[in-house]
Amino acid sequence: MASIRKRGNSYQIRVFGGYQNGKRIERTKMWTPGEGMTKHQIKKELERETILFEDICLSDGFCVSKTFKELSEEWFEEYAKLNLKKTTLDKAYDISERVYEKIGTIQVKELTCKQIQIFVNSLAKDGANKHTGKPLAPKTIKNYLGFISDVLGYAVKMDVISDNPCRKVTVPKGDQKEKPIYSVEEISKLLSGLENAPLRYKVFFNLIAYGGLRKGEMLGLEWHDIDFENNVVSVVRTSNHTTRHGTFTDTPKTKKSRRSIKVSKRVIELLKELQNEQNEKAETYGSKWMPTERVFTTEFGGVMGNAAPYDWLKKFCKKNDIPFYGIHSFRHFVASVLVNGGLDVTTVSRTLGHSNPTTTLNIYSHFFQTAQAKAAEVMENTICFDTKLKETKAYNN
Numbered sequence: 001m002a003s004i005r006k007r008g009n010s011y012q013i014r015v016f017g018g019y020q021n022g023k024r025i026e027r028t029k030m031w032t033p034g035e036g037m038t039k040h041q042i043k044k045e046l047e048r049e050t051i052l053f054e055d056i057c058l059s060d061g062f063c064v065s066k067t068f069k070e071l072s073e074e075w076f077e078e079y080a081k082l083n084l085k086k087t088t089l090d091k092a093y094d095i096s097e098r099v100y101e102k103i104g105t106i107q108v109k110e111l112t113c114k115q116i117q118i119f120v121n122s123l124a125k126d127g128a129n130k131h132t133g134k135p136l137a138p139k140t141i142k143n144y145l146g147f148i149s150d151v152l153g154y155a156v157k158m159d160v161i162s163d164n165p166c167r168k169v170t171v172p173k174g175d176q177k178e179k180p181i182y183s184v185e186e187i188s189k190l191l192s193g194l195e196n197a198p199l200r201y202k203v204f205f206n207l208i209a210y211g212g213l214r215k216g217e218m219l220g221l222e223w224h225d226i227d228f229e230n231n232v233v234s235v236v237r238t239s240n241h242t243t244r245h246g247t248f249t250d251t252p253k254t255k256k257s258r259r260s261i262k263v264s265k266r267v268i269e270l271l272k273e274l275q276n277e278q279n280e281k282a283e284t285y286g287s288k289w290m291p292t293e294r295v296f297t298t299e300f301g302g303v304m305g306n307a308a309p310y311d312w313l314k315k316f317c318k319k320n321d322i323p324f325y326g327i328h329s330f331r332h333f334v335a336s337v338l339v340n341g342g343l344d345v346t347t348v349s350r351t352l353g354h355s356n357p358t359t360t361l362n363i364y365s366h367f368f369q370t371a372q373a374k375a376a377e378v379m380e381n382t383i384c385f386d387t388k389l390k391e392t393k394a395y396n397n
Contacts, residue, residue, distance in 0.1 A: 002050050009033070013050050015057045024077075029053050066160065068111055068151065069104035072096060075154045085250060090242040095147045103148075108155050113165040120145055124172035138174045145169060180325050181332040193320045199277050200304070201312055203270045204296055207233070208327070211261045212334030212352055215327045216240050219304055220249060222293040223275060227260075231268045234260045235353065239294075241306040257353035271295070335364050 005012045010032040016024070031049045033042045066074070080089055102119045103111060122128065123136045123144060136144075149166035156164050182190070187209055194202040208218055216238035225234045236258055241247045252258050274295065282289045282301065290301040297304055310327050317324035331352065338348045349360040 002054050004046065004050060011046055013046075013053050015054055027053075027057055066108050067105050068108055068148075069100045071108050071155055071160065072100070072104075072151045075151045079154055080150075086245050086248060087240050087242055087250070090244050091143065092147055092150075093244065095144055099144065099148060108152070108160055111152070111165060113168045116145075116148060116165060117169050120169055121172060124174050135174055138171055141171050141174075145171060179329070179332065180323070181329050181336060182323070182325060184337070186323060187333060189320075190317070190322050193316070193322070197316065199270075199274050200296055201309070201316075203267075203274045204309055205313065205330070206270055207263065207267050208330045209333065210263050210267050212331045212338075213261075214238070214253070214257075214331065214353070215306065215309065216250075217252065217257070217353070218309070219294070219296055219306060221295040223295060224293065226268075226271055226295070228268055228272065231263055231265060232260050233263055239303065239306065247303060247306065252353065254353070254355040256350070256355050259350060259353050261351060332364075335360075339364060 002013055002015045005014070007030070010030050013029045013031060015027045029049075031046065033045065037045070076089075076092070080092060084092070099119070102122070103115060106115065120141060123141045124138075125135055127133055128136045145166060149164060152161065152164045152166055155161045191206060191209060194205060204218060207213070208215075211233060213233075213235060217235045219239035220237040221233070221235075222237075225236060226232075227234070235252055238250050238252055239247065240250050278297065278301065281299075282291065285300060288300055290298075292301055292303055294303055296309075298308075313327065314324050316322075335348060335352060338351060343351075345357045345360055348364070349357040352360065354360045354363075
């Protein structure tokens with residue numbers, strides 16, 4: 001692929017030939033317009049010179065034939081690092097290692113749909129998960145296929161191949177177990193048991209149980225995001241952690257994830273208590289206090305680690321004989337309450353910060369189906385009641 005740079009009165013034409021031994025290889029050519037040429041003539045002639053130079057480079061084998069691993073490394077450099085969020089980028093790096101083991105040495109032009117399908121099927125077999133010895137979940141397998149597809153999609157754009165073979169690959173369904181979520185009774189027991197817990201965790205789990213925020217959104221909250229007068233919490237950033245980047249602040253998952261949520265007065269009062277406690281600790285600890293605008297911090301004011309809420313809740317649930325379903329289960333709980341409360345899918349989607357209502361329907365379709373069944377039952381009971389009432393009146397008359 002060629003690019004053009006203006007250098008004084010001349011133009012530098014550069015043809016990118018891929019990566020070899022981890023190094024980017026290029027060829028360049030300088031072209032200078034003739035005297036008296038108009039802008040239109042220069043543009044037309046420059047395009048012709050660029051095409052001719054590309055053809056020369058291709059004809060003498062300058063553009064190297066790439067293996068999947070080599071093309072993947074090019075994709076990371078030329079696209080992924082420039083466009084993906086850090087969390088998504090690091091997931092791609094983690095996934096790539098296993099992909100390279102199976103198809104990394106295959107030439108991209110020779111990589112077939114069948115080879116990719118065999119690899120995908122292997123992920124659905126016993127032993128695929130190195131930690132549990134079980135098959136990988138369908139959602140995880142989709143992530144692997146998605147990575148391969150992204151790299152090969154880049155190859156299509158760069159004219160390395162004409163078609164993406166991943167389009168014909170099918171992800172095995174496997175056993176999709178419905179994830180357990182907290183019931184109203186379990187949430188009530190959990191929140192009641194937090195009375196003697198450290199205030200930062202008491203506030204954390206009350207807010208997440210009422211608001212349904214993602215863990216990263218919770219940890220990214222700062223005090224100026226809290227509107228104490230109107231009982232509103234605004235989500236404008238996230239706090240994330242990856243092995244490669246450590247703890248860092250990022251933008252929310254999608255544009256729709258930037259949102260404001262109305263919360264209860266009880267939650268707002270708890271937030272006020274936490275703010276007062278932080279101010280008191282800042283005075284008590286003096287120079288040991290690490291000042292930050294974050295709502296949820298460590299004992300000495302530093303940014304709370306991403307694993308801290310999970311680890312603390314796990315111990316708390318075990319001690320108090322409460323089921324432990326993880327942090328994300330609070331989000332599912334909020335979704336179930338909203339749906340069963342009769343809220344429409346658009347409102348639920350906005351509350352949860354999904355990119356669109358379709359995402360909400362795909363994730364929580366079983367909640368909506370249950371709610372619809374209850375609606376049908378209510379209608380049937382109402383109509384039956386109305387019919388019986390008419391029959392009673394007719395009989396009395």
